[in-house]
Amino acid sequence: MSGQEEVWVPITVHLPLGFAKSWSPNKCAPVSFICGPYAIIMLAQLGNTVLVPVLPFLVKEYVSPSHVAKQYGILQSAMWIAQTLLSPMLGALSDSIGRRQVIFVSLLISMAGCVCLGYSTTFIQMLASRIITGAGFQIALFRAYFATTQPKEKRTGSFGLIGVIQGFSLFVGPTIGGLISAFGGKRMAAFGAAAAFATAALVCLVWKPDEDTVEVQLRRRASSxxxxxxxxxxxxxxxxxxxxxxxxxxxxxxxxxxxxxxxxxxxxxxxxxxxxxxxxxxxxxHGVIPLLFLNFFYRFAFAAYKSNFAFLCHSALEFGPKEVGFVLSAMGLGGIFVQGVLVRVVTTAVGEERTLLLAMVSTALGFSALSYVKTVYHLAPALALVSVGYGLAVPCLSTLFSNVPMEQGIMQGIAGSIDRFGQSFGPILGGWLLDLVGQGWLMLCTGTALAVISSICLLFVGDGCLSWIKDSIFGKANAGYDPVGLDQSDNSVGLEMEMEMEPLDREDELSPGKEEGEVLNGFKVAPTLESMEGGNGYARA
Known part of the structure; x- marks a missing residue:
């Protein structure tokens, strides 16, 4: 009305999560997920998992039946070897020119490898296409991206989300690949994988990473x-x-x-x-060598099992690509539950080292049970044991490696190299053994060998498993030194010494810096090697 003062009333409009911030892909929460690194990871992993149930049956078209498993193992090993050799080069290149550029080109290379696979007419062409695919996309590029752009307290969550996405891709990808091969043919699955990589490359074009190339390069030069x-x-x-x-x-x-x-x-x-x-x-x-051996043999055994799983299902149950895809998807769903829920419950109750022991037992029993599969009712419990074992083992191995008091870039690089070497040679040996002894004996030998080797390695991994066995047999003993689970706030280095732990009365304490045989912090100190050689070294109990 004329002559009256206008009154402005503020109101709040509740928009969907994230859209109130900005329409920019690098700020808007939902759009940043759709057009961000996690979407690229999911699409790239789908491109890899779509071919899992199809590739073993595609090999049969060009290889004699007596050598199918061996030749398929060569294909898988060739891809892993290419990734192992080129991973450091791609990582160094991404440090120099930026992550997005290298990731984009690597996605295009993987897409080209899948297209070549779809048009392959000989085994040599298939081998070349798998090498090209292995030379492309690397999940390690995104781990490096999160390590350099996110604060330390947020990295664990990002790495965990990568694991969830990988599990989801293993759940969805084989089903998609099996359905495509059932309705469009096996070669169409290869083109479907190429389409997934192409879509990931398009998403990468609109992705705006939170990194400064100059800062990353300077940090790399300083740390190397x-x-x-x-x-x-x-x-x-x-x-x-x-x-x-x-x-x-x-x-x-x-x-x-x-x-x-x-x-x-x-x-x-x-x-x-x-x-x-x-x-x-x-x-x-710090007791890491046995853990590295365990990591290698576990990845080796799992790669041998995974590369021959489709042949097991075909020979024992007459499954085709579609049925194998459904089974692998069910395993992926179980893996999501184990890594998302069960692993936290078990590690909280018994710790990482004992959880790792349970994981090895479960995996070995699952492999051995697969040798007796005759029906689906035999297959289900065996795969459940394998899924539980793998879902518990991988996070525990990562956690134990992260507890080592050294630069984590170096430690994770060593562990990753051991991981890839195991996965590189497992399919070759698995295919050779399959042709030599048959599917049943292969899985039984794999389970038995894993049980024996893991038992030996776990005796020397920290104090968790060994003290657990000692306490069960001889009763509760004094806790020992846990080199792998060393607290990061007290990174004492290893000592070659003998200590005589005799608690004394507090009034008898003397100040540090005494000769050997005197008292330090309530304990009588025995000489270290340094003191025996003329120094004055002491150790704290």
């Missing part, structure tokens, strides 16, 4: 100096004193002492060998 030599020594030297107590690393070889001068023989080769030996000695002092 003295990767396995000076970096490890400075890492230990910075932690020689914890809470006022000095810790030392002593060895009969003075080269392990931080700051010691070392003479390298045979030039750069000798220096490289020394640094490799230094790294292995450091890992051995």
């Amino acid at each position: 100096t003295g990767l396995t030599g000076d970096a490890l020594r400075s890492h230990e030297a910075s932690r020689k004193t914890v809470a006022g107590v000095k810790f030392v690393k002593v060895s009969v070889d003075s080269g392990l002492v931080p700051g010691a001068e070392v003479t390298y023989y045979f030039g750069s080769v000798g220096k490289a060998m020394y640094k490799f030996w230094l790294l292995m000695a450091y890992l051995a002092s």
Whole structure:
């Protein structure tokens, strides 16, 4: 009305989650998921899993029936070997020019490999197409992206979400591949995988990553100096004193002492060998070597099983690509439940090391049970054991590696290389054994070998499994030193010593810095190697 003052009333409009922020893909929550890294990962993983139930039957068209399993193992190993060799190169290139550019090109390479597979008419052409696919997309590129762009407290959630997406892709991809092959033919599944990679490349074009290429490059140059030599020594030297107590690393070889001068023989080769030996000695002092062996053999056994699973279903149950796809999808769904729910419950109750023991037992029993499969009712419980074992083992291995007190880029790189080597050679040996002894004996031998090797390795992984067995047989004992589960806030280095732990009265305590046989923090201290060689080394109980 004229003459009256206008009154403005504020109102709130509730828009869908994220859209109130911005329509920009790098700020809007739903759009950032649809056009962001997780969408690219899901599409790329779908491109890989679509071919899982189809490729074994596609090989049969070009290979004699007596050599199908062996030739299929060669195809799978060729792809993994290509990934193993090219992964460091792609990672270094992405550090230099940016993640998105390398990821985009790698997706196009994988798409080209799938197209070549669809047009292949000989086994050699199929082999070349799998090598091209392996030279393309690498999930490690996204792990590197999250490691360099997100704060430390958010990285675990991002890596966990990658695992969930991989499980979802394993659930959906085989079903899609089986249905495509049933209605359009086996070759159409290869073109479907190419379409998934092409869609991922288009999403990558609109993705705006949160990274600064210059900062990433400078950080890489700074962190790569003295990767396995000076970096490890400075890492230990910075932690020689914890809470006022000095810790030392002593060895009969003075080269392990931080700051010691070392003479390298045979030039750069000798220096490289020394640094490799230094790294292995450091890992051995923290009990990581048995864990690396366990990781290799577990991945090796699982790759041998996975590469021959379709042949098992076909020979025992006369399954085709569609049925194999349904079975693999069911396993993927079970894996999502295990990694999303069950692993947290079990690790909270018994810890990572004992959970890893249960995972090895479950996987070995599942492999052995597969050798007796005659009906679907036999197949279901065997696959349930395998799914539970794999779902528990992978997170536990990652957690135990992350507990090692060293640069995690180095540690995860070593673990990843061991992982890929196991997956590279498992299909070849699995296919050869399948032709040699048959499907039943293959799975029985795989399960038995995994049980024996994992039992030996787990005896030396930390104190969890060994102390558990000792406590069960001899009763509760004193807790020992857990090198793998070492708390990150107290990164004491390994000591070669004997300690005489005799609790004394508090009034008898003396101050630190005494001679051997005197008292430090309520315990009588025995000499370390350093003190025996003329130094004054002490250790805290």
